[in-house]
Amino acid sequence: xxxxxxxxxxxxxxxxxxxxxxxxxxxxxxxxxxxxxxxxxxxxxxxxxxxxxxxxxxxxxxxxxxxxxxxxxxxxxxxxxxxxxxxxxxxxxxxxxxxxxxxxxxxxxxxxxxxxxxxxxxxxxxxxxxxxxxxxxxxxxxxxxxxxxxxxxxxxxxxxxxxxxxxxxxxxxxxxxxxxxxxxxxxxxxxxxxxxxxxxxxxxxxxxxxxxxxxxxxxxxxxxxxxxxxxxxxxxxxxxxxxxxxxxxxxxxxxxxxxxxxxxxxxxxxxxxxxxxxxxxxxxxxxxxxxxxxxxxxxxxxxxxxxxxxxxxxxxxxxxxxxxxxxxxxxxxxxxxxxxxxxxxxxxxxxxxxxxxxxxxxxxxxxxxxxxxxxxxxxxxxxxxx
Numbered sequence: 001x002x003x004x005x006x007x008x009x010x011x012x013x014x015x016x017x018x019x020x021x022x023x024x025x026x027x028x029x030x031x032x033x034x035x036x037x038x039x040x041x042x043x044x045x046x047x048x049x050x051x052x053x054x055x056x057x058x059x060x061x062x063x064x065x066x067x068x069x070x071x072x073x074x075x076x077x078x079x080x081x082x083x084x085x086x087x088x089x090x091x092x093x094x095x096x097x098x099x100x101x102x103x104x105x106x107x108x109x110x111x112x113x114x115x116x117x118x119x120x121x122x123x124x125x126x127x128x129x130x131x132x133x134x135x136x137x138x139x140x141x142x143x144x145x146x147x148x149x150x151x152x153x154x155x156x157x158x159x160x161x162x163x164x165x166x167x168x169x170x171x172x173x174x175x176x177x178x179x180x181x182x183x184x185x186x187x188x189x190x191x192x193x194x195x196x197x198x199x200x201x202x203x204x205x206x207x208x209x210x211x212x213x214x215x216x217x218x219x220x221x222x223x224x225x226x227x228x229x230x231x232x233x234x235x236x237x238x239x240x241x242x243x244x245x246x247x248x249x250x251x252x253x254x255x256x257x258x259x260x261x262x263x264x265x266x267x268x269x270x271x272x273x274x275x276x277x278x279x280x281x282x283x284x285x286x287x288x289x290x291x292x293x294x295x296x297x298x299x300x301x302x303x304x305x306x307x308x309x310x311x312x313x314x315x316x317x318x319x320x321x322x323x324x325x326x327x328x329x330x331x332x333x334x335x336x337x338x339x340x341x342x343x344x345x346x347x348x349x350x351x352x353x354x355x356x357x358x359x360x361x362x363x364x365x366x367x368x369x370x371x372x373x374x375x376x377x378x379x380x381x382x383x384x385x386x
Contacts (some may be wrong), residue, residue, distance in 0.1 A: 002023040053225035107281040112249040113334045120301030138351045155305040160244040165219040165264040166382040178210035190382040191349045197266030210376035215267030238336035239265015246297035248336045273335040282320040289317035291344040294334030296327045307346040307365040324332035
């Protein structure tokens with residue numbers, strides 16, 4: 001008789017065990033994907049930390065290094081844009097920053113330009129000057145200029161009576177946003193445009209930025225505004241009188257502007273050239289490398305618009321010296337710096353299809369890679385069609 005294995009469970013127990021279904025373990029949701037995402041962001045934050053750290057180290061070295069000239073150039077380059085003007089104070093202190101800024105002051109023999117320096121060609125005389133305008137029947141000539149650190153664009157307008165100040169709205173208000181120059185040129189039906197003076201820019205992304213101009217503004221024969229002067233970075237004025245002569249001044253009041261018969265003008269600076277005299281202080285200053293806009297006039301009355309590209313791999317930007325050199329080369333007897341940085345824009349309605357389809361507005365300069373389109377602004381220098 002076979003003995004039962006006492007260690008063996010009863011048949012019913014063995015059958016129950018054999019019928020138990022072993023459930024497979026569930027994999028954690030998103031295990032691999034989650035690890036990849038976490039590693040990606042860890043790598044991204046590490047790269048950002050390294051880049052920011054490297055930039056801080058470089059700036060600290062320049063700000064506190066052995067070269068005051070390099071320090072001043074970096075300081076002025078950062079002071080001009082509204083988004084970075086706070087950075088120099090972190091490394092140098094406010095007192096030294098103000099001292100560096102004060103060293104960029106304007107010194108010229110005269111306070112206001114002499115209108116007798118410009119004799120405007122009128123009527124048939126507009127066509128004089130050899131073959132300069134032979135290939136430019138709309139009276140606008142555009143050229144490019146290459147510098148060591150920048151690319152520049154020069155527009156010459158033959159008839160100064162066509163140049164005027166365009167406004168984003170008939171009555172400026174912080175509750176009414178500014179407009180973009182590519183929209184305003186269509187509204188005006190203008191043939192060409194560049195940006196003009198300073199405007200309210202508190203360094204934020206608020207809707208009030210670009211809504212109201214800073215300082216004195218005249219448009220189409222009328223005084224328009226004299227507010228928000230605290231946003232003027234440089235002292236200076238440029239405006240056309242009733243005889244279409246561009247008047248530049250170190251400083252300007254509404255009373256003076258009325259006496260001079262200003263029809264279109266705005267405040268910004270510094271003055272670059274006055275009565276044929278170069279502003280040596282601006283020329284020799286460490287103004288920094290940035291996008292630039294300037295306006296000038298030749299002795300025959302032709303108006304010079306200048307835009308320098310900046311903050312791009314192929315064009316870091318220009319200085320006041322660069323603006324002056326170009327204006328002198330193109331024959332300016334009076335010239336003044338306008339608002340620059342991300343505001344610098346030059347546009348042209350391609351009347352004869354030189355740059356694309358006839359009648360289409362072309363962007364002549366290249367603005368910052370960080371911008372999808374031009375900034376909103378309250379006023380613009382524009383050119384009427386003939």
